Amino acid sequence: xxxxxxxxxxxxxxFMLDGLDLQSGFxxxxxxxxxxxxxxAEIEASYDVLRQFVDFVRSIEPSFLNTLLFRLQGVKDIRTxxxxxxxxxxxxxxxxxxxxxxxxxSTEVAKLxxxxxLDSAVEIQSLDEVITILDPDGMKIASFYIYDSYCEQLKxxxxxxxxxxxxxxxxxxxxxxxxxxxxxDLTKKLHSHVDxxxxxxxxxxxxxIGVAKARQVVDQxxxxxxxxxxxSSCYKALFHPQVKDALNRAxxxxxxxxxxxxxxxxxxxxxxxxxxxxxxxxxxxxQLLFQFGFGIPASEASIAIxxxxxxxxxxxxxxxxxxxxxxAEMKNIDAVIQASRQNRRLLALIDEPARTTNxxxxxALVQALLKVLSTKHMSLVMTTHYDIEPGTAHCLRVKxxxxxxxxxSLVEVAGGEVPHEALTIAQSLGIDSEWIDLARKELDESKxxxxxx
Amino acid sequence: xxxxxxINDILNYDSLxxxxxxxxxxxxxxxxxxxxxxxxxRKRVAVTSIGIDGETTDQxxxxxxxxxxxxxxxxxxxxxxHYRQRRLVSELIDVSDESTSLGRVVTAKALTxxxxxxxxxxxxxxxxxxxxxxxxxxxxLAIVDGALSRLSLASPAVSQSMILATGAxxxxxxxQLVQRTAFVVDLINIGMTSEGxxxxxxxxxxxxxxxxxxxxLHEMEGATSLSQQVEFHGMDRCATLYVAGALVDSxxxxxxxxxxxxxxxxxxxxxxxxxxxxxxxxLFEKAGGxxxxxxxxxxxxxxxxxxxxxxxxxxxxxxxxKISQAINLPVYDLLKSTDC
Numbered sequence: 111x112x113x114x115x116x117x118x119x120x121x122x123x124x125f126m127l128d129g130l131d132l133q134s135g136f137x138x139x140x141x142x143x144x145x146x147x148x149x150x151a152e153i154e155a156s157y158d159v160l161r162q163f164v165d166f167v168r169s170i171e172p173s174f175l176n177t178l179l180f181r182l183q184g185v186k187d188i189r190t191x192x193x194x195x196x197x198x199x200x201x202x203x204x205x206x207x208x209x210x211x212x213x214x215x216s217t218e219v220a221k222l223x224x225x226x227x228l229d230s231a232v233e234i235q236s237l238d239e240v241i242t243i244l245d246p247d248g249m250k251i252a253s254f255y256i257y258d259s260y261c262e263q264l265k266x267x268x269x270x271x272x273x274x275x276x277x278x279x280x281x282x283x284x285x286x287x288x289x290x291x292x293x294x295d296l297t298k299k300l301h302s303h304v305d306x307x308x309x310x311x312x313x314x315x316x317x318x319i320g321v322a323k324a325r326q327v328v329d330q331x332x333x334x335x336x337x338x339x340x341x342s343s344c345y346k347a348l349f350h351p352q353v354k355d356a357l358n359r360a361x362x363x364x365x366x367x368x369x370x371x372x373x374x375x376x377x378x379x380x381x382x383x384x385x386x387x388x389x390x391x392x393x394x395x396x397q398l399l400f401q402f403g404f405g406i407p408a409s410e411a412s413i414a415i416x417x418x419x420x421x422x423x424x425x426x427x428x429x430x431x432x433x434x435x436x437x438a439e440m441k442n443i444d445a446v447i448q449a450s451r452q453n454r455r456l457l458a459l460i461d462e463p464a465r466t467t468n469x470x471x472x473x474a475l476v477q478a479l480l481k482v483l484s485t486k487h488m489s490l491v492m493t494t495h496y497d498i499e500p501g502t503a504h505c506l507r508v509k510x511x512x513x514x515x516x517x518x519s520l521v522e523v524a525g526g527e528v529p530h531e532a533l534t535i536a537q538s539l540g541i542d543s544e545w546i547d548l549a550r551k552e553l554d555e556s557k558x559x560x561x562x563x
Numbered sequence: 564x565x566x567x568x569x570i571n572d573i574l575n576y577d578s579l580x581x582x583x584x585x586x587x588x589x590x591x592x593x594x595x596x597x598x599x600x601x602x603x604x605r606k607r608v609a610v611t612s613i614g615i616d617g618e619t620t621d622q623x624x625x626x627x628x629x630x631x632x633x634x635x636x637x638x639x640x641x642x643x644x645h646y647r648q649r650r651l652v653s654e655l656i657d658v659s660d661e662s663t664s665l666g667r668v669v670t671a672k673a674l675t676x677x678x679x680x681x682x683x684x685x686x687x688x689x690x691x692x693x694x695x696x697x698x699x700x701x702x703x704l705a706i707v708d709g710a711l712s713r714l715s716l717a718s719p720a721v722s723q724s725m726i727l728a729t730g731a732x733x734x735x736x737x738x739q740l741v742q743r744t745a746f747v748v749d750l751i752n753i754g755m756t757s758e759g760x761x762x763x764x765x766x767x768x769x770x771x772x773x774x775x776x777x778x779x780l781h782e783m784e785g786a787t788s789l790s791q792q793v794e795f796h797g798m799d800r801c802a803t804l805y806v807a808g809a810l811v812d813s814x815x816x817x818x819x820x821x822x823x824x825x826x827x828x829x830x831x832x833x834x835x836x837x838x839x840x841x842x843x844x845x846l847f848e849k850a851g852g853x854x855x856x857x858x859x860x861x862x863x864x865x866x867x868x869x870x871x872x873x874x875x876x877x878x879x880x881x882x883x884x885k886i887s888q889a890i891n892l893p894v895y896d897l898l899k900s901t902d903c
Contacts, residue, residue: 135660186658186660202647203646203655204643204646204647204655204658205668207655207658208658211658252656253654253655253672254654254655255652255653255654255655255671255674268652268674268675271652271675272635272675275676277653277673278676278677279650282650282651282652282677336863344626551846
C-alpha cells in the first residue's frame with residue numbers, strides 16, 4: 111500500500127502531508143509513491159534518519175537552511191531522461207542539460223550535508239565524473255550546449271558562422287551532424303553512470319522529505335515512537351494535529367489524552383461530544399504516520415507494527431455505489447471480519463457501528479461483532495453508545511462532564527456500562543427546553559414502568 | 564535621437580511588453596526594431612512570447628509568421644519543441660516546470676546570431692515566474708511579445724512598460740482608428756488602486772469580491788460579472804468592488820443603475836480584463852463611477868502600421884499626428900522613420 115492510497119483517509123492524513131514544506135514537486139511525488147513499512151528494521155532505520163534530520167534542523171543557522179531549501183527547489187523530475195539514458199537512446203540538449211543540472215545540484219547539496227555530518231543520513235552519490243563529461247571547460251555552471259571543445263571541427267564551423275552570417279543556415283546543417291555525433295558519444299559515456307544518476311535524484315528527494323518531516327516534528331512538537339513487540343500500543347498525551355490547530359485558532363485549548371490498547375478488543379464508551387471519534391481518528395493517523403516514518407502527535411508513543419489498518423467511520427455514504435450509510439458501514443466492517451481470518455497483524459478502529467439502525471438490532475449487531483472479533487488475534491478499538499456486555503474486552507470511558515465542562519480523558523472501567531448524559535449535554539448546548547424536559551419525563555416514566563414490572 | 568525612437572526609454576524599465584491591437588498591426592516589426600537596437604553591451608536582454616503563437620503560419624491571415632532574429636548574447640524563452648528547431652547556436656540555462664502545448668518553457672542564451680520561433684509561458688502566473696527567473700539569471704530587461712486577445716490567457720500587463728502597435732489592420736477609417744486606439748490607451752493608463760487593496764486582491768484569481776469600509780474582504784457568492792443574475796445585496800458598507808474575471812457592458816450598466824454602489828471604486832486585474840464599449844464606460848464615469856487596476860504597465864509609445872492586410876494604405880504622417888494628439892504620447896511609423 112502506497113501513501114497516495116491512504117492520503118484521503120478520514121483520519122486527516124492529508125492535513126499532515128499538506129503541512130509538509132516540500133521544496134520540489136518531485137519529492138512530493140516520490141513521497142506519495144512510498145510503500146507502507148511493515149518491517150521493524152526498516153521503520154527503525156527510517157526513524158534513525160529522521161532523528162539525524164531533527165538534530166540538523168535544530169542546530170543549523172536559518173540562513174544555511176534557506177540555502178539548502180533553495181537548492182532543493184531546483185530538483186526536477188528527470189526520471190524520463192534517466193530512463194532514456196538507461197535505454198541508451200541518444201539524449202538531446204535539453205536532457206543533457208537536465209543531467210548536468212542534477213549532477214551539479216547533488217554535488218552542492220552533498221557538500222552542504224557533509225559540512226553538517228548529515229552525509230550518513232542520506233548518502234548522496236558523487237557525480238564528479240558526470241560533471242566532467244558535461245562541463246569540458248570546467249565552468250561549474252549549470253548551463254549546457256554542445257561545447258566547442260568537444261570537437262575542433264565544430265569550433266571552426268562556429269567561427270565561420272560568426273564571420274559569414276549569410277552562410278549560417280548551411281553551416282548550421284553541417285554543424286548539426288557533428289553535434290549529433292557528440293551527443294551519441296556523451297550518451298555512451300553517461301550510460302555507465304546511470305545508476306549513480308538515478309540514486310542521486312532519489313537522494314535529493316529523500317533530503318527534501320527528511321528536512322520537511324524534521325521541521326514538522328519541531329513545529330508541531332511530535333515525538334519519536336518506540337516499536338512495541340507484543341502487539342500492544344501505548345500513547346501519552348495524544349493529540350490530533352488538525353483538531354488542535356483548529357481549536358488553537360479559535361483561542362481554545364486542546365486536551366491531550368492517554369490511551370493504550372492490546373492485541374485484543376478495547377471498547378470506548380462515553381458521552382456525546384466526549385471526543386471518542388477524535389480518539390479513533392488520531393489512533394488511525396498515528397498508525398499510518400508510524401508506518402510511513404513521520405513524527406507522532408503525542409508526548410510518548412510505543413506502537414506495534416500492523417500489516418493492515420482499517421478505519422470504519424459510520425457516516426460515509428457511498429452515493430456512487432448506491433449504498434446507504436448502513437450498507438456502506440456493513441460492507442466496511444465485513445472487510446474487517448474477512449481480514450481477521452487471515453494470519454495478518456491487524457488493527458481495526460470502528461466508530462459507533464450500527465448507529466443508523468434501530469437500537470434493538472443495533473445492540474445485537476454490536477454485541478455479536480465484539481464476540482466474533484474477540485476470538486481473533488487482532489487489535490480492535492471500538493466506540494459505542496449501546497449497552498453491551500464487554501466480555502473480555504478492555505473498557506475505557508470518557509470521563510465526561512466534570513464541573514460544568516467536558517473532561518476528555520479516558521478512564522478504565524470494569525464493565526461496558528454506557529453513561530446517560532445525552533440530555534445533560536443537550537441542555538448545556540441550549541437546546542429547546544420544551545423538548546428536553548419532555549424527554550426527561552418520558553425517560554423517568556419508562557424507568558418507573560420497568561421497576562414496576 | 565529621432566533616428567532611434569524610444570529605445571532609451573525602454574532602458575529605464577526591467578520589463579517591456581509589445582502588444583498589437585490586431586494581427587498585422589506591426590507588432591513583430593516593432594519587436595524586431597527593438598531587438599536590433601538595444602545596447603547589449605550594457606544590458607542583458609531576454610525575450611519571450613505569450614499567447615497562441617507557435618505556428619510558423621499565422622492562423623488568421625495565412626501569412627507567413629516570421630521567426631525572430633536574435634543577436635549574439637541575447638537570452639530567450641521558448642518551448643522545447645521550438646528550441647529543437649532553433650537556427651542558431653545557443654546555451655541552455657534553465658528548463659522550467661512551466662509547460663505549454665509545445666512542451667516545457669526553456670531559457671537559453673544565443674551564442675551566435677540566428678533565428679528562433681518564440682513560444683513562451685501561456686499563463687499570467689507562468690509569465691511572472693519566467694520574468695522572475697530571468698532576473699535570477701542576471702537579466703536586466705525581459706521583453707514579452709504579447710498578444711492582446713481573449714484567446715490569450717497570459718496578460719502582458721505584468722510588465723513594467725509597454726509599447727502598443729496599432730494600424731490599418733485595426734481600422735482603415737482614420738478617425739475610427741484614432742478613436743479606438745485612444746480608447747485602448749485610456750484603458751492602459753487607468754490608475755492603480757491602493758497598496759492595501761493590491762495586497763488583499765492580487766491572490767484572488769476568480770469570482771467577485773468586495774471590501775467594506777473596515778477593510779474586510781467579502782465574496783459575492785455564485786456571481787460572475789458575465790451573469791445576468793448578479794445582485795448587490797447586503798453591500799451597504801461596500802468601499803471597493805473587485806471583478807477578478809472579465810468586465811463586460813451588462814455588469815457595468817447594472818452597477819451604474821445602482822445609485823448606492825456606482826460611487827464605489829471598481830477594481831479589475833488589469834486593462835486586458837476590460838471588455839466594455841467606450842459608450843458604456845463613458846456613461847459609467849459620468850455617473851461617478853471609477854475603475855482602478857491591480858497591475859499596470861507604463862505605456863512608452865505607440866507604433867502605427869498604415870498598411871492593412873488587404874493592401875489599403877493610410878497616410879502615415881497624418882495617422883501618427885492624429886493619434887499622437889489624441890493620446891498625448893509619441894507615435895511612430897517604424898517602417899517609415901527607420902527603414903527597418
